[in-house]
Structure formats: C-alpha cells, structure tokens
Amino acid sequence: MKRPKAERQRLLKETIEKTPFITDEELAKQFDVSIQTIRLDRMELSIPELRQRIKSVATDQWNEMVKSLPLEEVIGEVIDLELDKRAISILDIRHEHVFSRNKIARGHHLFAQANSLAVAVLNDELALTAKSELKFTRQVKEGERVIAKAIVKGKEKGLTMVHVNSYVENELVFTGVFHMYQSNQHKGVN
Helix, strand or coil: CCCCHHHHHHHHHHHHHHCCCCCHHHHHHHHCCCHHHHHHHHHHCCCCCHHHHHHHHHHHHHCCCCCCCCHHHCCCEEEEEECCCEEEEEEECCHHHECCCCCEECHHHHHHHHHHHHHHCCCCCCEEEEEEEEEECCCCECCCEEEEEEEEEEEECCEEEEEEEEEECCEEEEEEEEEEEEHHHHHCCC
C-alpha cells in the first residue's frame, strides 16, 4: 500500500534514525517505491546517502579510539567498535575487488577486511598479526555487501585471539582466527 508523501517521509526519517545503515534498496522495498523516490525523499529531508552516514558515525565515534592504525586504513567502513571486545565493518564489493572474468571477489580483500578489523579492535599502539587461521565458506560476488564481525576471545601463549566472521546477508562467507601480538602484553600492561 502506497502512503502519502508526507507520511512516507516521516516514516523514512524514523526508519533511518533507528537503523542508520539501511540501504536505499532496502528502504525502497520496505516502502514499496522506487529507489529514485527514496533518494529524492532523502534529499528533501537532508538525509545523506548510506556511505556518508557510515563515515559520519565512524569518524565521530571512533577516530579518537582506534590506536593501532588510523581509521582510514581499516579495509571497509567501521560501523561499531568497542576496544578489546568487538568491532564490525562493512565492505561493498565493487569492480576493483573482483576478477574480471567471473566477477568473484579476490580473497585477499576479504582477508584484508578481517585482518584490519582484528588490528583495529585492539587497544594498543602496536598490534600485529602473528598468525591466522582462515576459511572461505563461499564465493562473494561483485555487488554484494560483506559485514565482518570481530570478537576478542582472550589470550593464548602470549597472543590475543581475535575471531572474525564475515557475512553476506546473514550467510557466513569467511571465518578467521587471528593470533595478535600486542606491544603492551610484553610490558606487563593490559
């Protein structure tokens, strides 16, 4: 059922406030209108596009917090971060990430997203990957969005263990365990 423009825009604004990382495509389906209509509504309401909303939230909340590497060096857009606990990033797979022949993402991009997130989640000036155990569970294609979730699991043999699972629409596509060296572990601080 189509809603009047004013009601649709009010609901659109509420929806984006509740779920700021929702895509225009998802909004178009939810409101049963075209993507162009959603874009025009956002423009009239002065609501930035998804990528700008993500950057704004990430910059405002985490630029000061991430110690191990500059936020702009994390592969993907960090959308959630609690140092030494958990982090989430989003990577939209575009033309430059895929093999030209079959449009399948190159594995090193998925690894880079997960590895940089494992580094960023640690509250240390120096965090380095000492070892990783990886498994790709399905191919990722151009146009898909990969959501990586990192969880700090504790310490083992002097290294911090960070588990990262990456998903496309709730389907696991990559899993990794990163054994991370931290400079503060060897100073008796933590």
